[in-house]
Amino acid sequence: LVKPSAEMELVISTDMLVSGQHFEADADPRLLGYKSLAVNLSDMAAMGATPRWATLALALPEPLVNAGEGWLKMFAEGFFGLASEHRVDLIGGDTTRGPLNICVTIIGEAAIGKALRRSGARVGDDIWISGQLGDAALVIAHTRRQIELDQGEFLHCLPALNMPVARVDLGKRLIGLAHSAIDISDGLMADLGHILERSKV
Numbered sequence: 001l002v003k004p005s006a007e008m009e010l011v012i013s014t015d016m017l018v019s020g021q022h023f024e025a026d027a028d029p030r031l032l033g034y035k036s037l038a039v040n041l042s043d044m045a046a047m048g049a050t051p052r053w054a055t056l057a058l059a060l061p062e063p064l065v066n067a068g069e070g071w072l073k074m075f076a077e078g079f080f081g082l083a084s085e086h087r088v089d090l091i092g093g094d095t096t097r098g099p100l101n102i103c104v105t106i107i108g109e110a111a112i113g114k115a116l117r118r119s120g121a122r123v124g125d126d127i128w129i130s131g132q133l134g135d136a137a138l139v140i141a142h143t144r145r146q147i148e149l150d151q152g153e154f155l156h157c158l159p160a161l162n163m164p165v166a167r168v169d170l171g172k173r174l175i176g177l178a179h180s181a182i183d184i185s186d187g188l189m190a191d192l193g194h195i196l197e198r199s200k201v
Contacts, residue, residue, distance in 0.1 A: 002053055002091065008109040013043035019100035024143075029071045031162040032102070033078025039185060040106035041086060041166030046183040048116045048175040049108035051168065053091045054083065059098035086168060116171070120180035121199035128178075130167050133188060135160035 004010050017036055019025050037054065044051040056079070064071045083090060088106070135157035142149045142157075149157065164185075174181060180199060184191040 002107060004109050007112055009112050009115070011044060011047050011049040011108040011110050011115055012105065013040055013047075014103065014105040015039045015043065016101060016103040025100060028162070029074040030078040033075035033080075034082050034163055035078075036102045036104050037079050037082045037088070037106075038164050038166050039183075040104045041082070041088075041168055042164065042183045042185065044106060044108040045166050045168045045171035046116065046181045047108075047110060048114065048171045048178075048181070049110040050172065051086050051088045051106055051108040053089050053107040055105045056090060056093035057101075057103040058093070058095045059101040060095065061100055062097065064100065086166075111175070114175050116174060116178055116181040118180055118182055118195050118198040120178075121195050121201050122179050123201055125179055125201075127192065129184070129188070130170055131165070132160070133184075136164070 002010075015036075017023060017032070017039070023032060023035070036056075040054065041051055060072075080090070082088075138147065138149060138157045139154065139161045141147045142154060171181065180195050182191045182195050
């Protein structure tokens with residue numbers, strides 16, 4: 001049971017990470033734990049919300065189940081390290097056996113009627129982006145041998161893929177300044193398209 005603070009409403013988002021699609025099966029479990037929460041925190045940031053609670057559902061293949069606590073311990077270190085930094089409490093979830101899948105639902109708070117929405121953009125608005133785009137895509141293209149990065153370039157880009165930074169503080173500071181916002185984890189053009197469609201601009 002959760003209850004928002006006075007004059008606040010709940011903001012909820014869910015993201016699923018699937019082995020082979022969003023990460024490689026041999027990914028570092030500590031980084032995977034971090035990333036599974038970070039992508040959800042980013043959705044809270046995009047609405048200007050303060051993250052409060054999360055649920056976690058894990059499907060684990062037999063080799064990870066049989067490996068004992070090692071994989072789960074490292075995953076938990078990454079997940080709870082970031083959760084602690086943002087004061088997010090894990091309030092429930094589920095585990096089952098199956099192909100490696102990680103599903104996090106995050107619940108946050110925003111002042112009633114103040115959350116940033118995809119539908120708020122107006123004619124004449126500027127389009128702003130925080131951070132640097134494309135670093136994670138470069139790492140993926142490099143590992144698939146589609147491009148070649150030198151060691152320095154690879155190490156510079158790697159954190160964007162493994163440890164993305166959720167801009168929660170920035171999102172909260174945009175309340176009253178930005179008309180609309182979105183997390184662009186699906187790509188700039190795709191996610192900007194969602195704003196344009198929802199805002200009818």
